[in-house]
Amino acid sequence: MSEAKVFDATAATELVKELRGTFASGRTRSYEWRVSQLESILKLSADHEEEISDAIHSDLSKPALESIIHEIGMVKNSCKLALKELRRWMTPEKVQTTITTFPSSAEIVPEPLGVVLNISPWNYPFFLSLDPVVGAIAAGNAVVLKPSEISPTTSSLIAKLLGKYLDTSAVKVVEGAVPETNALLEQKWDKIFYTGNGRVGRIVMAAAAKHLTPVVLELGGKSPVVVDSKINLQVACRRIIAGKWGGNNGQACVSPDYIITTKEVAPKLVESLKQELERFYGKNPLESKDLSRIVNANHFDRLTKLLDDDKVSGKIVLGGEKDKSKLQIAPTLLLDVPRDSLIMTEEIFGPLLPIITVDKLEDCFDIVNSGTKPLAAYLFTSNKKLKEQFVACISAGAVVINDTTLHLAVSTLPFGGVGESGMGAYHGKFSFDAFSHKKAVLYRSFAGDVAMRYPPYTPGKLRFLKALLGGGILGLIRAILGWS
Ligand code: NAD
Numbered sequence: 331m332s333e334a335k336v337f338d339a340t341a342a343t344e345l346v347k348e349l350r351g352t353f354a355s356g357r358t359r360s361y362e363w364r365v366s367q368l369e370s371i372l373k374l375s376a377d378h379e380e381e382i383s384d385a386i387h388s389d390l391s392k393p394a395l396e397s398i399i400h401e402i403g404m405v406k407n408s409c410k411l412a413l414k415e416l417r418r419w420m421t422p423e424k425v426q427t428t429i430t431t432f433p434s435s436a437e438i439v440p441e442p443l444g445v446v447l448n449i450s451p452w453n454y455p456f457f458l459s460l461d462p463v464v465g466a467i468a469a470g471n472a473v474v475l476k477p478s479e480i481s482p483t484t485s486s487l488i489a490k491l492l493g494k495y496l497d498t499s500a501v502k503v504v505e506g507a508v509p510e511t512n513a514l515l516e517q518k519w520d521k522i523f524y525t526g527n528g529r530v531g532r533i534v535m536a537a538a539a540k541h542l543t544p545v546v547l548e549l550g551g552k553s554p555v556v557v558d559s560k561i562n563l564q565v566a567c568r569r570i571i572a573g574k575w576g577g578n579n580g581q582a583c584v585s586p587d588y589i590i591t592t593k594e595v596a597p598k599l600v601e602s603l604k605q606e607l608e609r610f611y612g613k614n615p616l617e618s619k620d621l622s623r624i625v626n627a628n629h630f631d632r633l634t635k636l637l638d639d640d641k642v643s644g645k646i647v648l649g650g651e652k653d654k655s656k657l658q659i660a661p662t663l664l665l666d667v668p669r670d671s672l673i674m675t676e677e678i679f680g681p682l683l684p685i686i687t688v689d690k691l692e693d694c695f696d697i698v699n700s701g702t703k704p705l706a707a708y709l710f711t712s713n714k715k716l717k718e719q720f721v722a723c724i725s726a727g728a729v730v731i732n733d734t735t736l737h738l739a740v741s742t743l744p745f746g747g748v749g750e751s752g753m754g755a756y757h758g759k760f761s762f763d764a765f766s767h768k769k770a771v772l773y774r775s776f777a778g779d780v781a782m783r784y785p786p787y788t789p790g791k792l793r794f795l796k797a798l799l800g801g802g803i804l805g806l807i808r809a810i811l812g813w814s
Pocket of ligand 1: 449450451452453454458476477478479480506507508511512525526527528530533547548549550551582583584677679705747752
């Protein structure tokens with residue numbers, strides 16, 4: 331019986347060597363190559379929509395609607411946008427020059443970085459694997475994708491489909507876990523794009539530092555939802571539920587992690603959330619087909635630990651039911667949890683939603699700003715001043731007013747974190763930029779070669795140059811005419 335070939339550092343070196351050869355050939359730089367690869371991703375997403383959605387279902391029990399809209403649809407939209415805008419994105423941008431370089435012209439030329447690595451997580455296993463690849467290809471790079479071993483069915487389908495549809499001398503998929511990722515991380519890349527938790531983000535950044543490789547880190551954190559009084563509470567609750575449980579059952583990076591509201595609003599908010607949750611998922615949500623399951627037993631145990639913490643004992647006001655055999659946990663609300671409880675100090679990444687209550691809503695600023703900077707911050711209010719204050723004073727990857735998570739779908743907005751929620755951004759043109767170098771190009775002719783620039787540096791030349799730099803054309807004329 332022949333043993334499966336291990337992907338080790340030697341294999342990784344060979345892989346990168348092959349891709350460097352492809353990139354050096356110049357093939358990936360052409361507009362035509364980029365278009366053909368983007369069209370192929372679009373085609374494979376359309377041809378295999380059902381198979382992809384089934385694979386995601388097998389890994390996460392994710393409802394088909396969520397896979398089709400949040401994963402496959404998002405990848406298709408990214409391809410369509412890149413195909414529509416690529417010529418414009420690739421066109422050098424003419425910029426003004428200054429009098430010191432007269433006569434000259436200048437432009438910013440986007441160039442591909444070279445050979446890039448994308449390491450993706452399990453929670454949106456198709457979208458988060460393919461979307462950065464769309465950006466890397468649009469920008470003209472060769473790329474290696476390392477999907478997550480925790481969503482193995484989708485990972486192997488991606489490997490199969492990319493192998494069949496794309497130029498495999500420029501786009502490779504390496505399946506595997508930590509040893510395979512480490513073998514890849516030992517290589518020199520021109521960029522590493524990593525999506526996942528901050529602990530591994532630190533490993534990725536340390537590995538990148540050895541080669542001075544730039545990184546994009548798409549991480550997570552605790553994204554708060556602040557709920558004011560005098561709002562349409564039903565609409566707010568539906569949107570909180572859609573962002574929390576309708577986004578992979580809380581296993582999403584921008585998922586609402588906790589709610590802050592006033593003591594006065596809290597009882598009405600809990601009541602309304604209960605009503606809407608029952609309307610969406612029925613009286614027994616463990617039976618609902620519209621909720622993803624918890625991805626594996628480790629994550630199930632991690633979430634159980636958050637609920638078993640003594641500090642939140644008696645705080646559950648809805649849910650709490652679990653079934654380990656099916657990896658299901660019901661949508662769970664906890665009221666008035668202490669801020670030093672486990673559930674309030676770790677990213678939840680699951681179907682539990684704690685609510686903390688404050689005397690006045692403005693206290694939310696101290697609470698949010700005393701933690702690490704979140705990937706997203708949400709506010710439900712009709713108060714204009716509060717909206718402005720929230721946008722101005724909360725540092726987060728994104729802020730959404732009167733909804734949750736929808737900023738993800740706006741391709742004109744950059745998507746990324748700040749502080750511990752990540753660095754760098756992508757989506758739309760920002761994806762192209764994330765995988766491009768903006769090369770500064772200055773064009774000069776042989777005319778206008780001023781002696782002032784060269785030694786010997788006389789007092790007259792110094793006077794002239796100071797006038798030129800400080801006073802522009804007028805200063806220059808003064809200097810020439812000898813006026814002080
Ligand atoms: P994961 O366990 O699938 O890990 C992500 C990737 O890192 C995988 O490809 C995995 O093989 C690799 N990896 C794991 N351990 C490693 C190690 N020791 N060394 C090298 N590579 C390793 O996914 P996860 O980290 O559980 O994903 C969930 C986290 O990701 C959450 O914190 C979530 O907020 C964050 N996330 C962020 C975004 C975003 O866009 N900002 C999107 C999704 C998830």
